[in-house]
Amino acid sequence: MANACPIRLLQKTPASRLLLPYHHLVSDSVVPHIRHLYPYKGTKAFEADLDYLLKHFRPASLPEVMTAAKENRPLSGNSFLLTFDDGLREVADIIAPMLQRKGIPAVFFLNSAFLDNRSLFYKFKISLLIDALQQRPYSKSELQAAGQALNAAPGEDPAMALRRITWRSKDLADKAGEVLGLDFSAYLEKERPFLSLEQVGALVRQGFSIGGHSVDHPYYNELSLEEQVSQTRESVEFLVKHFGVDYRVFAFPHTDAGVSGAFFETVMQGEQAVDLVFGTGNQQKDMLPGILHRFNCERPDIGISSSTKGILLLNGLKSLAGRGAVKRT
Incomplete structure (x- = not known):
């Protein structure tokens, strides 16, 4: 119309x-x-x-x-x-x-x-984490550890748990970053x-x-x-x-x-x-x-x-x- x-x-x-x-x-x-x-x-x-x-x-x-x-x-x-x-x-x-x-x-x-x-905006951290999950060959144990850091349900895709993070729970993105080996400070310094x-x-x-x-x-x-x-x-x-x-x-x-x-x-x-x-x-x-x-x-x-x-x-x-x-x- x-x-x-x-x-x-x-x-x-x-x-x-x-x-x-x-x-x-x-x-x-x-x-x-x-x-x-x-x-x-x-x-x-x-x-x-x-x-x-x-x-x-x-x-x-x-x-x-x-x-x-x-x-x-x-x-x-x-x-x-x-x-x-x-x-x-x-x-x-x-x-x-x-x-x-x-x-x-x-x-x-x-x-x-x-x-x-x-x-770094917590939403940007979420995007970087999802990108890493798609691009890197994480082991099953690493994915399980990421899920635990995100308070995900057993067997839940960590990416789904990442998308539930809000401003109140933004510290979860930092915890997941530590588990998955992402250095947000280095990214911030390099990419500006x-x-x-x-x-x-x-x-x-x-x-x-x-x-x-x-x-x-x-x-x-x-x-x-x-x-x-x-x-x-x-x-x-x-x-x-x-x-x-x-x-x-x-x-x-x-x-x-x-x-x-x-x-x-x-x-x-x-x-x-x-x-x-x-x-x-x-x-x-x-x-x-x-x-x-x-x-x-x-x-x-x-x-x-x-x-x-x-x-x-x-x-x-x-x-x-x-x-x-x-x-x-």
């Missing part, structure tokens, strides 16, 4: 006023610490997406979006703002140069614990998967924007309200302190599902109030004008035309059914 609809028709829906597609990385190479987590686009597909967006939408900057949200008004015309999560090194190596050539602004959301490659502080500073000087993405990427529905607020403010204030930005924006890691209205009322008020919060609710409205919802568009098998049309059609149908906004408790 979406592909059959002309984009000009779908652009008349309220959700099309500001299109918010997000990615993590763009690469033509296999990235072991990500390959078992989610797919990503190569440079040709990404460039084709950029050209499509430029043809049908107007690139907006973060300051422009912030002003519109503060004034509680829609942006003029059909606009888009690109965002990228986790602060991966491909941002500096691949993404930013491509955006600069085409004159497209973007916001890069960063985890303060990972910058300068000070620590995250941006350095120097690289982030260069991006800011180039005119790009940055925002907080939590300290170390937990699932917010696993946290208490106090922990949610602490993770948010600490990641945002780190950027204000180190890079002197005069704005505060934040994007949820993973998802904002289950986060209460009290969280937004807390972090979006006071002396260190966050100006904008980005969720993952697929272009839906929320309880405050400063809460904006993005959609994932990095699956290599789906072009930006299909994802954009699908999201706009979905939002149009939801609005007609009276379900076009996120409900908070």
Whole structure:
């Protein structure tokens, strides 16, 4: 249905006023610490997406979006703002140069614990462990020991147990790494998967924007309200302190599902109030004008035309059914 609809028709829906597609990385190479987590686009597909967006939408900057949200008004015309999560090194190596050539602004959301490659995201450890299980000839006893370290059921594939690890149980990844002979510190030092502080500073000087993405990427529905607020403010204030930005924006890691209205009322008020919060609710409205919802568009098998049309059609149908906004408790 979406592909059959002309984009000009779908652009008349309220959700099309500001299109918010997000990615993590763009690469033509296999990235072991990500390959078992989610797919990503190569440079040709990404460039084709950029050209499509430029043809049908107007690139907006973060300051422009912030002003519109503060004034509680829609942006003029059909606009888009690109965002990228986790602060991966491909941002500096691949993404930013491509955006600069085409004159497209973007916001890069960063985890303060990972910058300068000070620590490795536990999900990346999981991907590396699964990769090792697939590539290395482990003995039966080694696999059993890995299963025990992961609290797996008897006979269960260790890879299945690895996928159950969450932020609360992230130490299990380190225990499995010891058993399976993976040196995460050495990998971090050699591969440098995250941006350095120097690289982030260069991006800011180039005119790009940055925002907080939590300290170390937990699932917010696993946290208490106090922990949610602490993770948010600490990641945002780190950027204000180190890079002197005069704005505060934040994007949820993973998802904002289950986060209460009290969280937004807390972090979006006071002396260190966050100006904008980005969720993952697929272009839906929320309880405050400063809460904006993005959609994932990095699956290599789906072009930006299909994802954009699908999201706009979905939002149009939801609005007609009276379900076009996120409900908070």
